[in-house]
Amino acid sequence: MKTKSIPIAEITKNWIELDANGIILGKLASKAAHFLIGKHKTKFTPHMDDGDNVIVINAEKIRLTGEKAKNKVYYHHTGYMGHIKETSFQDMLAKHPHRVIEKAVFGMLPKNKLGRKQYTHLFVYAGNKHKHTAQNPKKINII
DSSP: OOOOOOOGGGOOOOEEEEEOTTOBHHHHHHHHHHHHHTTTSTTOOTTSOOOOEEEEEOGGGOBOOTTHHHHOEEEEEOSSTTOEEEEEHHHHHHHOHHHHHHHHHHTTSOSSHHHHHHHTTEEEOSSSOOSOGGGOOEEEOOO
């Protein structure tokens, strides 16, 4: 049996809207990555960008379980020696709530050019309004 690859002309990208209100971060990020990669489609091809566009709203209302809200820390390096910076989850959520979800989803995508391309189809908003209403996104509930 031969595996057939889907032609580029047949790839259709739908728009999916996820609401992060009261949802656990890991569950939301894994669902968003699942839709971005395209694993929910019957014609899934691992080496092609055939996933959907994902919109996440209410990013500031995301939650974590246990003591992670107090203990979770994000690190980044400036490029200079000894200049590693750290930001707590609570500070990140207060200043840039969209980055919390973006970092979680980015960590669940493939670590190559394809994963970086799929990441560009993720749109995260802190409030419940977004600018993609013209695309008629399909709302999906995460339980």
